Each structure stands twice: as structure tokens, then as C-alpha cells.
Amino acid sequence: MDKNELGPFSGIPTHAVGLQLTRSTIKMTHSPTWRVDKSNPVHDLIICLTGAGKYNINGETVILTPGQALLVPAGTRFQGQTHTQDRYTGVAQHFSLTLFGTVDMLSQMSLIQSTPMPNWDVFRPLVQHYHDTAPETSTTLGQHHMFMVILLAYLEAAFLGWHEKAMGAMDGQDALSLHIMLAAARLGDDPLAPDALERTLDRAPFNPDYFRRAFRDRIGQTPQKFLESKKMDKAMHALMLGKSVKEVAAEVGYQDAYFFSRMFKRYMGKPPSAYRLKSRDKALREKDLYSE
Numbered sequence: 619m620d621k622n623e624l625g626p627f628s629g630i631p632t633h634a635v636g637l638q639l640t641r642s643t644i645k646m647t648h649s650p651t652w653r654v655d656k657s658n659p660v661h662d663l664i665i666c667l668t669g670a671g672k673y674n675i676n677g678e679t680v681i682l683t684p685g686q687a688l689l690v691p692a693g694t695r696f697q698g699q700t701h702t703q704d705r706y707t708g709v710a711q712h713f714s715l716t717l718f719g720t721v722d723m724l725s726q727m728s729l730i731q732s733t734p735m736p737n738w739d740v741f742r743p744l745v746q747h748y749h750d751t752a753p754e755t756s757t758t759l760g761q762h763h764m765f766m767v768i769l770l771a772y773l774e775a776a777f778l779g780w781h782e783k784a785m786g787a788m789d790g791q792d793a794l795s796l797h798i799m800l801a802a803a804r805l806g807d808d809p810l811a812p813d814a815l816e817r818t819l820d821r822a823p824f825n826p827d828y829f830r831r832a833f834r835d836r837i838g839q840t841p842q843k844f845l846e847s848k849k850m851d852k853a854m855h856a857l858m859l860g861k862s863v864k865e866v867a868a869e870v871g872y873q874d875a876y877f878f879s880r881m882f883k884r885y886m887g888k889p890p891s892a893y894r895l896k897s898r899d900k901a902l903r904e905k906d907l908y909s910e
Contacts (some may be wrong), residue, residue, distance in 0.1 A: 626777050627770065629806015629848065630799055631837055635723065636716045637766050643752035644710040646671075654698045661724055662690040663769060664737065665745055669706035673698045677729065682708070685738035687772045688864045689731055691724065709749045711765055718795045718836060728778040728797060733752065735768075736775045744768065798824045798833050801841060809848035810870060815841060850885040853878075857893040866890065 638707040640660045648671070663670070666682040673680045675689060675696040680688055682701075690696050692714075715723045735741050748764050780800060802820045811817075819841060822829045834840045839847065849870045856866045865876035883889045 624816050626774065626803060626807065629803040631802060633838075634718055634799060635837065637762065637811070638714045638716075639757040639762055639765060640712045642713060642755055642757055643748065643765075644712075644753060644762060645749050645866055646706065646708040646710055648700050648706040650700050650703045650705075652698075652700045654756045655694040655695075657693060658690065658694050658712055660714050662710055662712050663772060664690065664708060664710045665768070666706070666708040667746060667749065668699035668708075670703040670706040671698055671706050678731070680732045682732070683706070685735050685742065687733060687776075689729060690778065691726075692722075693876070707749070709745060711754075713765065715769070717799050721792050721795050727773070728781060728782050729773070730776040730778065733772070733776045736771055741768065741771060785886075787910070793826065794829075794832055795836065797824065797829070798836050801833060802837055802844065803830075805841065805845045806848050809845050809852060811906070815845050818879065846881065847885050850882055853882060853890070854886060854893050857890050860894065863890045863894065
């Protein structure tokens with residue numbers, strides 16, 4: 619089965635995460651004399667499009683060149699200036715990112731503060747479009763969704779791990795929400811791992827029955843059903859590559875291909891045959907996926 623390439627957040631349900639753009643996008647177009655010294659009450663993601671910017675944050679000097687992103691956490695003082703004689707352009711977006719409406723997600727992550735945006739040849743046109751189309755005094759639904767794509771790309775490139783030890787000092791419901799998010803992320807990241815469900819539940823510092831009920835209330839599925847749905851996502855991908863139903867059933871842990879087909883239809887709404895390529899299309903599909 620192909621390795622999951624969706625990143626550390628692939629298992630987190632979309633409804634669990636709330637993004638708020640707290641002000642209109644800052645369209646950076648800075649002359650060589652530009653300077654700034656400030657802090658913001660919310661997070662700030664800065665991405666360079668042209669030229670270069672120099673920042674000092676937490677005693678560290680960061681140079682932003684095209685394609686480089688910098689996260690300034692909420693409440694962090696920083697200084698910035700244009701680094702060359704060329705005009706420095708890019709975007710800066712103030713935002714908050716919450717889990718289940720209450721918990722600041724970024725404070726629970728260990729991140730590389732400044733990192734190149736992945737696949738910059740792909741993301742550069744999007745960031746440029748985000749810059750060019752942003753209203754001067756408001757935010758729009760389109761901006762919201764574009765920024766979520768940009769932000770996730772940065773987070774996946776910068777992600778080092780979760781601050782799990784710090785969760786012990788949080789209030790009960792906030793800690794519960796975070797452990798549910800972590801459980802969903804772990805189950806989604808590697809649903810085919812042996813004993814994935816048992817190992818994930820064992821790591822949650824709550825009564826197992828209570829945690830299962832809380833997981834269902836927030837995610838919409840029990841941990842078992844959530845894991846099965848992620849297995850079926852894997853199965854769908856394998857079927858679309860042209861593998862047989864029997865092959866895919868074995869890969870996702872089902873010895874009986876007929877029972878797998880029933881479960882697949884229950885979770886995906888259609889039988890495996892609706893996703894499996896005909897043999898005459900398989901070579902074309904593989905060429906599309908793997909050729910340069």
C-alpha cells in the first residue's frame with residue numbers, strides 16, 4: 619500500500635478546525651527604507667514574493683527570499699526591514715486557528731519558524747493571486763479558503779511534532795479536545811498499522827469508554843469507525859490504480875473480499891467496482907500518475 623503523503627494533519631476532520639482571518643490581507647510592497655518594530659495579538663504568516671526581507675525574532679535573524687515563509691506567533695515582538703535595494707513584496711496575514719472552537723492549535727505544535735514553501739512553482743501563482751485579489755479593508759470567503767491551503771502547506775513543511783507534555787497543564791475539556799485531535803491524526807496518518815486503534819486509545823489519558831464517547835461526539839464517528847473510514851480511503855486509492863478487489867482487501871486487512879466489498883460500500887456509498895479501473899485503462903492511469 620502506498621505511503622500516506624498527506625502530512626501530519628490528514629486525519630483531522632475539517633469541521634474540527636476553525637480558521638479566522640482577523641484583518642484584511644497586508645499586501646507588502648516595501649521600499650528599501652521600510653522598517654517595522656511591533657507585535658500582534660494573533661498569529662502572522664509572512665511570505666516573500668520578490669526582493670528580500672530581514673527579520674529579528676526571539677534573538678534570531680531570518681532572511682526571507684522568494685518562496686520563504688515566516689510564522690510570527692501571537693504576542694511575539696519582531697523587527698523587520700527590507701534587506702536589499704530592490705522592492706520587497708509579499709503577503710502578511712493575521713489569523714487564528716482553533717480546534718473545536720476553543721483551543722489554539724499552533725501553540726500545541728513544535729514548528730520551524732521560517733521554512734521554504736513546498737512546491738513553490740505551484741504555490742507561487744496562488745500566493746500572488748492571494749496578494750493581487752485581496753480587498754483593502756475586508757476578508758472574503760475566497761480569501762479564507764485560499765489562505766487555508768497556503769497555511770496548511772506551510773504547517774506541513776514546518777511541522778516537527780506536538781507539544782504533548784504541555785497538555786497535562788490544560789483544563790479538562792481543552793485537554794480532551796486536543797487528545798481527540800491527536801487520536802484522529804494518528805489514526806488517519808497510518809490506518810493500516812498493526813494495533814493502530816489499541817495503541818492510539820492507550821495513549822489517551824482518559825477512561826477508554828469516556829474517550830470513545832467524547833471522540834464520537836466531536837468527530838461524528840467512534841474511533842473504530844473513523845479508522846475503518848480511513849482504511850477505505852486507502853482502499854479507494856488502490857482500486858483507482860487498477861488493483862483487484864481481492865488484492866486491495868488483503869492490503870487493508872480483510873481476508874474475505876466479499877465482506878470487504880460490503881464494508882467498502884457501507885463507508886464509501888458505492889461498491890469497489892465503481893472505483894476500480896478497467897484493465898485497459900490501468901496502463902494509462904499509471905502513466906498519468908508516475909510519468910514526469
